[in-house]
Amino acid sequence: MHPARAWRGRSQRYRLEGEICEGCGARLFPPRDICPECQRPARTPYPLSGRGEVYSYTVVYEPPAGYEEQAPYIVALIKLEEGPLISAMLTDVEPEEVYIGMPVEMVTRVLHRQGERGVIAYGYKFRPVLRRMATMPAQPATVTA
Amino acid sequence: MREVAIIGVGQTPVGEHWGKGLRELALEALEAAMRDAGVERLDALYVGNMLSGQVEAQEHLGALVADFAGMHGVEAVKVEAACASGAAALRIGYAMIAGGLADFVAVVGVEKMTDAAGEAITAALATAADAEYEAVHGMTFTALNALLMRRYMHEYGYRREDFAPFSINAHRNAVHNPRAMLRFPITEEAFASARMIADPITLLDASPICDGAAAVILCPADQARAFHERPVRILASAVATDTVALHDRRDPLWLEAVALSAYRAFQQAGARPEDIDFFELHDAFTIMAALSLEASGFAPRGRGVAMALEGAIFRDGRLPIATMGGLKARGHPVGATGIYQVVEAVLQLRGQAGPNQIPHARLGMTQNIGGTGATVITHILEAID
Numbered sequence: 001m002h003p004a005r006a007w008r009g010r011s012q013r014y015r016l017e018g019e020i021c022e023g024c025g026a027r028l029f030p031p032r033d034i035c036p037e038c039q040r041p042a043r044t045p046y047p048l049s050g051r052g053e054v055y056s057y058t059v060v061y062e063p064p065a066g067y068e069e070q071a072p073y074i075v076a077l078i079k080l081e082e083g084p085l086i087s088a089m090l091t092d093v094e095p096e097e098v099y100i101g102m103p104v105e106m107v108t109r110v111l112h113r114q115g116e117r118g119v120i121a122y123g124y125k126f127r128p129v130l131r132r133m134a135t136m137p138a139q140p141a142t143v144t145a
Numbered sequence: 146m147r148e149v150a151i152i153g154v155g156q157t158p159v160g161e162h163w164g165k166g167l168r169e170l171a172l173e174a175l176e177a178a179m180r181d182a183g184v185e186r187l188d189a190l191y192v193g194n195m196l197s198g199q200v201e202a203q204e205h206l207g208a209l210v211a212d213f214a215g216m217h218g219v220e221a222v223k224v225e226a227a228c229a230s231g232a233a234a235l236r237i238g239y240a241m242i243a244g245g246l247a248d249f250v251a252v253v254g255v256e257k258m259t260d261a262a263g264e265a266i267t268a269a270l271a272t273a274a275d276a277e278y279e280a281v282h283g284m285t286f287t288a289l290n291a292l293l294m295r296r297y298m299h300e301y302g303y304r305r306e307d308f309a310p311f312s313i314n315a316h317r318n319a320v321h322n323p324r325a326m327l328r329f330p331i332t333e334e335a336f337a338s339a340r341m342i343a344d345p346i347t348l349l350d351a352s353p354i355c356d357g358a359a360a361v362i363l364c365p366a367d368q369a370r371a372f373h374e375r376p377v378r379i380l381a382s383a384v385a386t387d388t389v390a391l392h393d394r395r396d397p398l399w400l401e402a403v404a405l406s407a408y409r410a411f412q413q414a415g416a417r418p419e420d421i422d423f424f425e426l427h428d429a430f431t432i433m434a435a436l437s438l439e440a441s442g443f444a445p446r447g448r449g450v451a452m453a454l455e456g457a458i459f460r461d462g463r464l465p466i467a468t469m470g471g472l473k474a475r476g477h478p479v480g481a482t483g484i485y486q487v488v489e490a491v492l493q494l495r496g497q498a499g500p501n502q503i504p505h506a507r508l509g510m511t512q513n514i515g516g517t518g519a520t521v522i523t524h525i526l527e528a529i530d
């Protein structure tokens with residue numbers, strides 16, 4: 001990924017920044033500028049909480065180029081508490097522990113690396129909600145692979 | 146608007162064509178179709194293709210194929226809409242004739258996938274999804290379909306094995322299709338124990354990576370009889386779109402663009418779902434077949450798999466699907482698939498489908514799906530008496 005491209009998406013990838021529609025109040029992620037609910041402009045930034053639950057999930061055994069070292073990995077659709085669905089990997093959990101409806105929260109991790117010298121792309125993944133941290137803000141931001 | 150007919154079809158075998166590149170495959174299908182139609186001159190050529198830029202570092206296929214086919218100066222462009230590229234090219238050819246801008250048009254779908262390694266093809270196919278918000282998270286095409294399949298099983302209470310009839314039917318039909326890639330039957334036991342690709346999707350839910358090209362020749366319907374004794378009319382041609390990203394849909398298990406494109410096609414054809422004699426649907430994965438049956442109006446919500454379990458999709462059922470093997474067993478050379486579907490439908494309507502012939506087939510429907518349902522193109526074809 002070109003550094004400019006990674007930089008462009010920083011607000012979304014690191015802060016889960018979506019948008020709120022001034023017209024109908026819908027909260028949108030990813031940002032899409034035109035509200036799909038009422039077709040009016042929705043360009044006001046709105047950071048999402050990063051909390052939600054698993055809507056569906058799968059384990060990828062045959063990864064695309066650039067993701068080989070992570071395979072097998074879990075990708076999921078997460079239903080965020082503000083409404084939107086979001087695609088992301090699950091982390092800190094084994095496949096057999098995941099279930100539809102599982103409460104999850106956002107963490108920041110390495111999404112992929114491009115070889116020895118390429119850009120290391122960071123972004124959101126989701127992990128099971130840790131009970132003792134359930135009342136803390138949703139971005140512990142422990143940056144590890 | 147003028148009526149449009151198909152007067153010639155051609156197809157290469159689907160498989161691993163190590164000895165042939167994009168241009169050779171496209172020409173083989175194009176020549177076969179022109180021979181079938183008895184046509185020597187074309188006004189325009191449309192090439193449906195998805196991956197040539199990524200796999201072969203070759204774009205500009207309109208001019209490339211026209212040049213290689215010796216059609217100096219002819220109008221030619223490539224049309225791209227992910228896995229729906231083939232039908233998208235047909236849509237353009239149809240519109241050119243219906244609108245009176247051309248009389249003789251060839252539409253070629255061509256794809257070359259086997260020159261790239263597995264991980265590269267997986268990454269290339271993922272470009273049909275949202276690069277910024279799906280693919281970057283390691284989402285593959287199989288994974289997206291697996292997310293749909295698991296949620297479907299969760300909501301409607303199906304088991305993984307319940308999807309077996311889709312693949313069993315496709316493989317059984319491919320046995321008698323000399324162009325099909327996987328010409329062998331499979332059993333329920335094989336389906337149940339197949340290798341996992343993205344849980345719950347196994348190798349036997351998924352269509353194979355392959356090469357192939359297919360072509361059709363179109364002309365105004367009122368001239369068709371002069372070229373072929375059994376021309377086929379394009380009764381309807383309809384395109385609809387939805388969000389590219391699966392997560393942007395309010396209800397991921399309802400393929401809105403399938404519903405819209407099928408509805409528009411039925412309206413245009415003046416037909417209802419029960420009038421359709423067979424349906425070449427986009428069974429890239431078993432779950433796509435189920436969701437397509439539901440949103441197209443052939444099965445109620447959550448009953449697409451039940452319809453397969455009841456046997457309604459078999460050759461002697463209420464709505465035969467994948468009658469020549471479908472994407473699952475004929476093969477899914479992505480940008481060519483939409484044209485293979487139409488070629489096979491034409492063979493059925495001409496009565497040339499061999500052992501797989503659907504008796505008295507009059508109305509056939511084809512549906513080509515790009516991405517997880519972001520572009521859906523439905524055609525309804527009719528045998529001309």
Ligand SMILES: [Zn+2]
Pocket residue numbers: 021022023024025026035036037038039040042
């Ligand atoms: Zn709104």
